[in-house]
Amino acid sequence: MLSQRVAQLKPSATLTITAKAKELRAKGIDVIGFGAGEPDFDTPEFVKEACIKALKEGMTKYAPSAGIPQLREALAQKLYEENSVEYKPSEIVVSTGAKMILFLIFMTILNEGDEVLLPSPYWVTYPEQIKLLGGVPIEVPTSEDGGFIPTADAVKERITERTKAIVLNSPNNPTGAVYPKEELEKIAELCLQKGIFIITDECYEAFVYEEEFVSVASLSEEIKRITFTVNAFSKTFSMTGWRVGYVACPEEYAKVIASLNSQTVSNVTTFAQFGALEALKNPEAKNYVARMKEEFTKRRERAYELLKSIPYVSVFKPKGSFYIFPNFSYYSQKLGDDIKLAQMLLEEAKVACVPGSPFGAQGYLRLSYATSMENIEKGIERIRNALSELS
């Protein structure tokens, strides 16, 4: 018998579609994948070299549960220089990717029935983790016309006695929204007044094309005290498989998160942490990230222009991340829903897109432009052709 906790658990929709596309490709079918939640660039060579060196030098044993001290120090420096937030290394904990970090944060702060505000559309994993840990996700709707930005008024309306935290994710997966500083300030002030934690997932901070990226904890010292800043090496340095993420937060919580680490994963693979350290220290790293961003900037323009020209599709131009989230409601309604639409596109057009409903947005599809320009052009053309037969 399964536990009640896992009985309702849904597998990750993004990983499911990526797996299906791979399966078709393995059969020799030419599938264009827009499902990937990872950059299509290789991890920088200097990162790999540093990891190999560490491995050869015997960094193959258990490491401290909160992360190797050099990495925590380098992260404190990074947060100070790039995000304008002063954290001590003792306020930083490294774990196996941002995903695990989020799970440990929810475990640290949630009691049964505690509510967590979730601006929607949201990344698929948040509600599942919250529910697994006894919490209740409460959606805060945003709108395409409003640039998918949560407003302080909408947040306020959903605060109850049980509200424990809000999850902010800017740049956003799936919408590509980047929250303006003024709105972040209003939301954060509200959280301060009401005693609500802020969990800010800043995994896509390196990919902002318009707007200014603002780290929530940099807004004020008081706000920093209620904030968990979550980030990872996964997207910025194309290190998704390395599983290195981190949180910066007040020391009392950092200690608990480190203890949870010690009783679950023990530590992030020791030599992988040396690779991550190199990503922060090597002077070439900034150029590497800049090249990736330059490429995404061009692809974003092209994907936006092509999708916008499909009849009955509306498209919000993403300001950050590497996703675009068009509204295909006209077509999804004809087929029943967006899951059926994504299935039809995969089976007939041989294009893999992730349906919007697992992100809380029925009728949308998420396309990742972390794929070549050629694939973007060919893939969107296939979508256009398949849809023209429906309209």
Ligand SMILES: Cc1ncc(COP(=O)(O)O)c(C=O)c1O
């Ligand atoms: C918003 C967001 N947060 C966290 C993660 C997970 O990152 P990691 O691979 O470091 O666990 C992802 C990955 O897709 C994401 O999109």
